[in-house]
Amino acid sequence: MKEKIANWRLTIRFKWTCLLSLAIFMVFGLFATLIYTSIEQALLHNEENNVRDTVSAVDSRFNVYQAPLTRQQVQRRLAPKTKRNFHDTHGRLVTESPEDFYRDSLTKQLARGDLSLVLFDTHGKPIFKMGNIDTKFERTKTTKITVVKRNAQRLKHLRALMPIYSERTKQIIGYAKITNGMRNYHRTFRQLNQKMLLVILFAILLSIILGYLLTQPLVRRIKQINRTIDQINDDPDSTARIPQQRSNDEITDLVDRFNHMLDRMQDYTNQQKEFVEDVSHELRTPVAVIEGHLKLLQRWGKDDPQVLEESIDASVSEIDRMKKLIQEMLDLTRAEQIENNYVNETTQANETIHQAYNDFVMLHPDFKINLDDTVPPKTIVKIYRNHLMQILVILLDNAVKYSRDRKEINLSVSTESNMLAIAVQDFGVGVKQEDLKRIFNRFYRVDKARSRQSGGNGLGLSIAKKIVEMYKGNISAESAVGSGTIFRVNLPLTSKKNKH
Ligand SMILES: Nc1ncnc2c1ncn2[C@@H]1O[C@H](COP(=O)(O)OP(=O)(O)OP(=O)(O)O)[C@@H](O)[C@H]1O
Ligand SMILES: [Mg+2]
Numbered sequence: 415m416k417e418k419i420a421n422w423r424l425t426i427r428f429k430w431t432c433l434l435s436l437a438i439f440m441v442f443g444l445f446a447t448l449i450y451t452s453i454e455q456a457l458l459h460n461e462e463n464n465v466r467d468t469v470s471a472v473d474s475r476f477n478v479y480q481a482p483l484t485r486q487q488v489q490r491r492l493a494p495k496t497k498r499n500f501h502d503t504h505g506r507l508v509t510e511s512p513e514d515f516y517r518d519s520l521t522k523q524l525a526r527g528d529l530s531l532v533l534f535d536t537h538g539k540p541i542f543k544m545g546n547i548d549t550k551f552e553r554t555k556t557t558k559i560t561v562v563k564r565n566a567q568r569l570k571h572l573r574a575l576m577p578i579y580s581e582r583t584k585q586i587i588g589y590a591k592i593t594n595g596m597r598n599y600h601r602t603f604r605q606l607n608q609k610m611l612l613v614i615l616f617a618i619l620l621s622i623i624l625g626y627l628l629t630q631p632l633v634r635r636i637k638q639i640n641r642t643i644d645q646i647n648d649d650p651d652s653t654a655r656i657p658q659q660r661s662n663d664e665i666t667d668l669v670d671r672f673n674h675m676l677d678r679m680q681d682y683t684n685q686q687k688e689f690v691e692d693v694s695h696e697l698r699t700p701v702a703v704i705e706g707h708l709k710l711l712q713r714w715g716k717d718d719p720q721v722l723e724e725s726i727d728a729s730v731s732e733i734d735r736m737k738k739l740i741q742e743m744l745d746l747t748r749a750e751q752i753e754n755n756y757v758n759e760t761t762q763a764n765e766t767i768h769q770a771y772n773d774f775v776m777l778h779p780d781f782k783i784n785l786d787d788t789v790p791p792k793t794i795v796k797i798y799r800n801h802l803m804q805i806l807v808i809l810l811d812n813a814v815k816y817s818r819d820r821k822e823i824n825l826s827v828s829t830e831s832n833m834l835a836i837a838v839q840d841f842g843v844g845v846k847q848e849d850l851k852r853i854f855n856r857f858y859r860v861d862k863a864r865s866r867q868s869g870g871n872g873l874g875l876s877i878a879k880k881i882v883e884m885y886k887g888n889i890s891a892e893s894a895v896g897s898g899t900i901f902r903v904n905l906p907l908t909s910k911k912n913k914h
Contacts, residue, residue, distance in 0.1 A: 427633050431625030438621035439614075446610060453606065457599045458561070465559055465574045465594045468529060472590045477581040482536040483588035492542065528595035533578075535588055547593050554589070571595050635665050639672065646676065650683070692857045696739060696871060700732040735871070742873040745804070746856070749877055752801070752884035759798035760908055763789050763834050766799055767827050770806035774823075778814055786826035794908045795834045797885045802905070805881055808874040809838040809901050815870065816899070817842035833887070833904040841898035850891055854879045878903075 530545025538551035557576040572594040645654040707725035715721035820841040859872040893899035
């Protein structure tokens with residue numbers, strides 16, 4: 415049913431085929447008209463010349479007379495049976511044989527069959543008629559050649575009206591009317607029309623086929639796009655993508671963009687799904703711990719002051735963890751929006767780094783924290799101050815948390831090729847090579863149990879990574895188990911130095 419309705423509408427293919435056909439047809443029509451008119455003109459010109467020849471032949475044949483033409487003269491002059499003699503205009507004796515007569519251009523013209531001739535005397539009375547022609551008389555002083563349409567078939571023919579002047583007296587001695595049925599002209603046109611019709615039919619057919627074939631790849635690709643959309647509508651997790659063609663055109667761009675959009679959307683939904691799964695998983699433990707303690711108290715613990723105290727302490731610390739977790743999750747989501755809100759923010763590097771350093775020195779007096787700062791004063795880094803602070807706190811916090819016996823941290827900052835380079839080094843437990851790749855993942859902790867004890871949620875590094883990447887920087891880690899870890903962060907500097 416759906417298919418049927420779809421077939422009824424004006425499809426792109428139909429429209430394009432029609433348009434293309436029309437265009438081809440119009441170009442062809444223009445071309446044909448041009449050819450048609452030029453052939454017509456050439457043929458007409460030819461026929462006109464014929465008539466002109468006849469006119470001059472008639473003229474040269476009769477202008478030898480001085481007195482108005484008579485029937486006998488004309489008949490004798492046009493239909494001689496034997497050799498005859500006569501005097502020309504100059505009074506010379508001319509001998510004419512029948513062969514000469516037939517060689518004469520007038521007779522040759524008349525013998526063609528589509529030429530007709532009427533001769534009139536000076537009063538307009540027809541004195542000679544040859545061929546299919548009306549004998550209506552029109553007086554004229556000059557030769558007139560016109561194109562007229564024959565009544566019955568409305569076919570064009572040429573008509574010449576001419577006065578015959580005596581060469582000697584310069585007086586009109588008679589009139590002639592000549593028509594040229596243009597048989598050649600009409601025959602040529604009949605043939606031309608038949609061929610034109612064939613060619614037109616061929617052009618229409620060709621344009622339909624061409625239109626169909628030209629729209630074929632486009633329609634096929636649109637169908638592919640539709641199929642892919644349907645597939646993804648049916649199953650949002652489907653990894654179906656629109657197949658890419660080798661050609662490089664606008665549709666390829668569209669397909670690229672569309673596939674890219676699908677990738678991004680799916681990444682995004684996957685991330686959301688994972689995030690919700692991770693969060694619920696992370697929240698389950700503290701909630702279970704609190705629940706356990708509360709149940710303990712409910713049963714008998716409330717009467718035992720020691721149990722009561724322990725349970726309340728444990729619950730409060732779990733709630734603290736949950737609070738931290740919620741704050742961190744909030745930071746993580748905010749870090750994803752940096753691109754929109756903070757992208758133009760800048761900070762003076764030294765000032766923020768020194769503050770973070772001072773804070774940690776004060777908070778952890780048991781640690782030996784070394785600051786190696788080679789950053790030129792007033793260096794501006796392209797990051798919002800609180801975000802830079804957050805990165806430093808996350809790294810320093812980890813360095814403190816994962817240090818054991820050797821309580822020493824090296825914080826070094828320098829500038830390298832328009833980047834601010836921060837390195838935080840500790841001499842603690844270190845991370846195994848295979849874990850090193852994953853420590854930036856959300857909720858990833860190398861030693862879950864230990865980390866939980868120290869209050870870690872496994873979100874610090876993923877927040878740091880997200881922030882750094884949003885500001886077009888990069889973060890990496892090197893580590894050796896038992897010897898320590900070093901985290902490196904690079905952030906772009908502004909080219910201009912301004913106070914912030
Ligand atoms: N300096 C370090 N030395 C050794 N291991 C580290 C260091 N920094 C991070 N790690 C490992 O990487 C894991 C992830 O670190 P991250 O900062 O993301 O989470 P966390 O410190 O466990 O918790 P949170 O930072 O959310 O409080 C840690 O659990 C730890 O196993
Ligand atoms: Mg941490």
